Amino acid sequence: MQPKDTAPMKTMKTLKKYVYGSLGDTLFLWTIVALSITIIACTIVMAFTLYGDGAPAFREFGFLGFLKSNIWDPGSRIQFGAAPFIVGTLVTSIVSLLISFIPALSIAIFTTEYAPRWLQSLIDNFVNLIAAIPSVIIGLWGIFVFVPWMRENVYMPVYMWSVESAPQLLAILGNPIGYGMTTATIILALMILPYTTVLAAHAMMKVPKEQREAAYALGATKWEVIRMAVIPYARAGILAGSMLSFGRAIGETMAVAMLIGNKNTLPFTIFGAGSTMPSVIVNEFREAVENMHLSSLMAVGFQLFIISLAVNLLAAYIQNKFSVTGGQSA
């Protein structure tokens, strides 16, 4: 039985006609464009908020002055400079990248080129699992397992040796309490290693089989195949992956805040405490009562934003520029 065409029915029908016509598509497109613009806005608002809230600090100490000054004194002088944290962040992340790069590449080569199938998937799963472990848990492990171990087996022996045989070294060794730049750097290296490994392995797995076979056909040994056919082909992925890991290291917060010792001066000693930009924000933000203190922490946040942005864009640039396929994913 056909329903009768009442007035509301009619409007429903015309509405349906419009919604199922071009109007519906236009509405849909505009809705998802609006939703997407919110994501873009998030990043832009983040930059503006951090800059806006940090502006009083920049005005008070000057943009360059805030960048260069190494005095961070929220207590008596109410004077702030971000240099200790910028140096701390760059030193820990660059060194951790340097010490983790070769091992990460080794694991990637081992899994893609040497390991039998079962071992490959075992290690792959394991590395992925480690990459997913939250930063606080690594920090917890650091506090209760790694720091005491380092103190007993590395710091104290070196320190005692230095006291007896090379007292002039003591000044650059620093306090062997276990918490400090070296500990944080090693932990950071362990934390970013899985990312570098996963991304490098991913890039190496994309190398076409023909590429390898061609090298074997020329009589290359396994290592020569890796060196001449696999790594050059995957270099964009490997480099971009390590840049992304570098970005992770810069932004890594909790584990570093728990292990670096948190000292607001330039880190002159090897074992001694230091600070990074994320760690100082986490440690002091809740306790910042002075407006200038709060503003200075926001200003540190803004600088962290700029550094992360630069590293991320650099990674994207490397991926495009140095890829054999010229940016198109193979």
Added chain:
Amino acid sequence: MKSLQSRYRVQRAVKLFIVVNTVCVLVPLFLILYHVFTNGIGAVTMAFFTEELGSPTRAMRGEPTGLVHTIIGTFVLDFTALIISLPFGLGAGMLLSEYPDHPLNAFLRIMTDTLNGMPAVLKGLLAWALVVKPMGGFSGIAGGVALAFVMLPILARSTESALMNIPWSIREAGLAIGLPRWRVVLSVVMPASKSGLVTGGLIAFARAAGEAAPLLFTSFGNNYLPNRWTGWFFGPVDSLPQRLYSLAISPYKAWHEMGWAAGLVLIVLVMLSFAVAKFFARERTS
């Protein structure tokens, strides 16, 4: 040309180097898991899931304490974040995959990746400025917003790749029977990519579940269960990663043990999310 002998020698040396390196690195990584499991398992008792933490004296007197408010809080914060970020993430993913020629796409992709690469602590600062400051206090909503910023880019990119996996011919079939484009996307493409979408959601969930930094100055933490259910959203809320941090740096031995237990529960939660995500991903490929 070097002799074959020496080339083989190099190849063996490199292989040895790689194997030794792999073992040397995998051992400490394995130790992290091992220690969390062995130290945590003893402290996971029934009380851990039923009692609240309370003041440190409770734990020092040996009374049963637990993290029930923390576990509930973690789920409240994460689901709030998921609900907030889901429409935006899905919308952006749809734009990227369904309208590949849209002029906004290149910029959107860059901004999404930028947001993804931003340290989580900055997302916390943003949520602090946008929610905590105007509302005048720490709240579960602020924590949810902070975690939503963590989830957003992951959801957007995973939605994009899930929808991209659906062949164009299926869309064309929908269009051919006269459906408008929006209907094709919502009724044909979305259901077809369901497992991919679920995988993306779970991965975003797992990532956010482990974040402590943005919560320290948004949801702040709380040793007790809130008095009323509104307290979960408008009052300070505890969550596993953030509680883990304060337990680990506390001076009490009993709290340290609870910290290991919290670590174990958190790892299991994250691992479960990934395992389920992987299950869905496998279902998609088979």
